[in-house]
Amino acid sequence: MRKLLSFLVLIALYSCGDPAGATSATTSGSSSGSSFTSAVSTAELEARELESPNIRVEIGGVPLQGALLIGQFAEQQFRADEAIVEGNAVVFKRDEPYKPGHYYCYFSDGAAVQLLIDQDQTFSLSAPTAQNALRDMKVEGSVENELFYELLKFEAGQQEDFRQLGDAVRSASPGSPEYEKLQADRKALVDQRLEYQNKLFAKHPKSLFTSFKRAGRNPQLRDVRLPDGTIDEQAQVAAFREDFWNDVDFNDIRLLNTPVIFNKLKRYIQELTPQNADAIIESSDKLISKVLDKPEFFKFFANWITLQYEPGKTTVMDGAAIHVHMIQNYFTKERAFWSDSMTVYGLQQRADQMAYSLVGQKGPDITVPDMNGTPRRLYDLKKPFIAVYMYNPECEHCIEETPKFVKVMNELKSELDVYAIALDTDQTKWKNFVKANGMSEWTNVYDPTNRSIFKTYYVDNTPELYLLNKDRVIVGKNLKVAQLKDAIRIAKEKE
Structure with missing residues (x-):
């Protein structure tokens, strides 16, 4: 195969931070939905003074050699630091603060502990074993992580109930009294979880914990019905897609240092949007219209969608139409603040050439x-x-x-x-x-x-x-x- 045109220039545009020593790590961050009051603004975050970190993690039964602190920016995971050993604990300590966000402490045997890091960077986490960390985690000196592990423990306690209900629903006949009761029981569990979350959110509305966990929630399904009274599933799916970003505070740039934004973006574009060029363009425009005045979110969304539909990288019929649309509308000298004018000019020239031969257009007569x-x-x-x-x-x-x-x-x-x-x-x-x-x-x-x-x-x-x-x-x-x-x-x- 002969590559006739290189696309390294656009890859260079996508400069999402400074990850070093990228590694794979399991990510999380989801729940289920409502609207929010404003969290921490970008200006507030930039005005904060973050303290020098001293984070102690003590987990029984894990090897203490080689513990790493793994962070995330948008879709990239990176090595943020390497621990030192103090007694039975690993400690992350340095003069420069860590960027606020969601992190993992990874041990050499693969065991991992989640933690949130925000303004207060002096705290400790301890548990007797890694297997029971969600249930037994003790947090000292960090309200963020107290809230985080309180909710994780509550949600873990519901998992078995959700599993049993799910198995029973799959075995029941849709529309039967048994089926309807099981669905009602499941809704009651969801409502219980939402009520518990909302109580925690109300206590600390500007915390990273609240912004992170709220952003990961799915919107509630709207009760949209056809004239005969049955659920209009097509309209319900469209409404779910419309409401999908309602709980995300785009003023809070800390969210880019968590897995929730990338996970939602990927699901929104690849799962909730019909996989054809017109639908993907429409969804992309709706999303980007929400962040045109939020530079870091705009930069990430525009780059990710554009790269996703680069010719030769996508199975979507005429993904080039998406690619061209993104470049022509968002990689302009007025909007692509992260790039120099010559690079933007080159991208526009390339998109202009591609625009002559998109599916659905008359083929050029030559x-x-x-x-x-x-x-x-x-x-x-x-x-x-x-x-x-x-x-x-x-x-x-x-x-x-x-x-x-x-x-x-x-x-x-x-x-x-x-x-x-x-x-x-x-x-x-x-x-x-x-x-x-x-x-x-x-x-x-x-x-x-x-x-x-x-x-x-x-x-x-x-x-x-x-x-x-x-x-x-x-x-x-x-x-x-x-x-x-x-x-x-x-x-x-x-x-």
Whole structure:
């Protein structure tokens, strides 16, 4: 595969902090929903004086060698510090404060302890064993962690009840009296948990604990009904998506140093949003409109969504449309404050090229010289479908895929024309490749200047395969040869 255009420049834009020694670690942070009163603002956070940390963790039965403090920024986990050993405890101590957020203390045997770090960075956690840490954790000197472990203990106490109810619901017949009772019992448990959370939140509304745990809650399902009185599930899902971010305080930048923001973003875009370009663009715009005046959240959301739908990295049909939309709307010199003007200009140029060949648009009509030097116009081809096939004679994947394409074409030649464009080569290599692969029945073209195909069919990797229907609208791109028959079948079904 020949990579024709590098995207390292955009990766460089995504500079979310200074993680060093990234490591994998289990993350958490979820519950279930309501609205909030404002937590700590960015200005308040920046005005705070954080004390030099002295955090003592004593867990019975764990090895004391090699304990690490693992932090998180957005989706990146990083090594924040390494512990020293004092008696039976590991201690994290230094002059520079840790950034407020959610952390793990990892021991060399894989045991882990969660902790919240905010303004007060002198405290201790202790438990007789790692296995029973949620139940038996003792906290001294940190209200944040007292609240955190109080709630974790309460939620752990409910887990078995939730599990038993879940098993029983799956065994009951929907609509039966038994089923309805089990659902009511489950709702009562959820309400009990919410009431417990809300009591803790009310006591310390500006704590990191409250902001973190509140943000992780799911919104309550709205009671949306059809005219016949039954639940309108489609409208209910749409309302859930609409309410999904209600409990997140985008004024509180501490949340970016917890797993909750990344977990919610990934779920919102990849699970709650239909996986097509139009729906993802709509959801992305709605979310980003909430944070245009919240620089760090805006920066993270814009970069993550844009990178997620980079051509070649996504299975969403025409993910390039999402990618182009994000760059053209949010990676501008007015908005992309984290990047220099030349980088933004380069991204805009690239998006502009990609915008000419998105699924659903008319395929650009091009005229390129053939093997005899005769100009050949794409739109002069007459069959119901046209495959625009771009390749390089020395590209390994092109060498592998082209014979497969020739074989498939023998089955599709009554309804499919091929307009094959050679790229980044010379006349001799091009003609030898056409002859060696039996491509003589195709329309074979090559323009060494690339002028005739400039800003037309965007190529990220070769081979690149587009499919145009009878109206010469692009109905498939980034196709593999093996997908071509299905792409034609689907296009026919939509006519």
